[in-house]
Amino acid sequence: MPRISKQPRIEPLSPPYDEEAGQALDLLGHSPIQLFRVWARRPELARSIAGWGSYYFSRRSALTVRQRELVIDRTTALCGADYEWAVHVAGFAEKAGFDGAQLASLAAGRPTDDCWDASDRAVLEAVDELHTTFDLCDDTWANLVSVANEDAALDLVLICGWYHAVSFAVRALRLPLEPGTDPIAAS
Structure with a gap:
């Protein structure tokens, strides 16, 4: 079996950022987590990603935060993307109203677990x-x-993709967890 290292493959930028990288990070609108600092190595990429991401994290998305x-x-x-899981659970689990059983189910359970209502179950079945x-x-x-609408279903497909x-990126880049976050298995 081929060897798979755990070492980061591309070092994220570190402050001080040059003007172009700083502007790209500002567009991403979040704290400069490692993934964003890797993207900012190519500011044109970061700007493209920022435009796409700002829609899905805005009120314009047809999906609720949950x-x-x-x-x-x-x-x-x-x-199996521990890094991205950890960033989202740390930043949004409380806003989405997830409890411990729901986080455990998201990590390793099934859409049919008792912790989900019919609406959540429909979303999870589609993702799976x-x-x-x-x-x-x-x-x-x-x-x-039936539990959302066609616009929300389209958004779900795009966000899932x-x-x-x-x-794929955070796994292939071997990004270590951000400080104070936990991997999937810890949920």
Whole structure:
């Protein structure tokens, strides 16, 4: 089996940032976590990502904060992306109203776990099916639209895909956890 190191592969930028990198980090609108500081090595990439991300973290998204975080946390858990899981759980789990049982279920449970209501279950079933089959069957789509709407279903598909890409990046980059955050297995 090939060797897989745990060492970071690309060093994030460190302060002081040059003007272009600083502007790119400002556009990302968050504290300069390691992932953003890696993206800021290529400011044009960071600016593109900032535009896409600002939509999904704004009031313009058709998903509620809870639905968005269900999608992100479940996707990153399924992908084994400890870094991104940890950042989102630390930053949004409380805002999304997740309790300990729900975090444990997101990490390693199933959409049918008793901690989920029908609306949450429909979101999680869609995420799991997208992860497994890269598609949604008609019943899963209809169930999702019945608890959200078509716009929210579209946002779910796009966010799920985006966080697969982010999960690939943080795993391949071997980003260590941010201080004060916990990996998936700790949930």
